Amino acid sequence: MTIYSVFIINKAGGLIYNKEFAEGLAKLSTNEYLVLAGTFHGVHAITSRISPVPNSTGIEMLQADTFKLHCFQTATGTKFLLAADPNHQNVDAALRRVYEVYADYVMKNPFYTPEMPIRAELFDMGLQRLIKQLNSV
């Protein structure tokens, strides 16, 4: 039950944070991460429109053989993506806790400009602690 990586996408579709927490993952260049974020943002927008049920919120979970990707969208349009192994049970709860760490150490940081890439030491440390705690369970 491990968490592989975390991505945060701002409301314009730009990647503002990404971090890997497991060994052995494929290495991507920074450009590829940006493209990944933009693509996901686009897919998310499309899925929320083509949904047969009205008032849909867009893609929430994407499952493959080797991983599953959960997406949590906040009321302001910021998306939190969490990639975990396929048998991970509580990815939603983990996402909520990542959101809490974000609300604490990014939003309350006076040196952070909203929608810009996140460069807060306390956020990195807090997230590291959280993921370590979740992975060791």
Add this chain to the structure above:
Amino acid sequence: MSNRPSFVAKRVPILDRSINKNRGNEINVAAFAFLFSEMLQYAQKRANGIQDLEKRLSDFGYRVGIRVLELQVARDKPNRRENRVLGILYFIHSNVWKSLFGKQADSLEKGTENDDEYMISDNEPQISKFISIPKELSVLNAAAFIAGIVEAVLDGSQFPARVSAHSTGTDQFPLRTTLLIKFDKSGM
């Protein structure tokens, strides 16, 4: 003081309220963190340089400190006035800290080199708990606000001093901050 009957219960104007009624009132640390974050951004826009920014934060704290001193003395020490250095420092360390942050400060030390230097430390200052200082501004310490409060308390008690905030993070408490208090000769 008349309680006017009205459809909506009117709160008593703040200057008429009893001083002791609201002791131990707490506010949400998250709400204060947002307010403090805005104060810091406001000061940063107007400051020209890190020293100026620290001075502005210290000034904000100074204005709070004058009122904190009056309130705490009126609540806890109505008949005695501190006239010893150690007394006023102890008052700040326990009383003022407890009313502002809900706990006593973590240590009070006397400086080793000079007679007129003292240090109060807090292992995790609540106001700067969420602030990550970027590399360019690493000299800045957001606890300059607390330094301002302490400086006002000391000035108001007739112990003029200069108070500055320094980060003394340890492995166990990476956010540990120390306030260095340097007393003027006139107060000693």
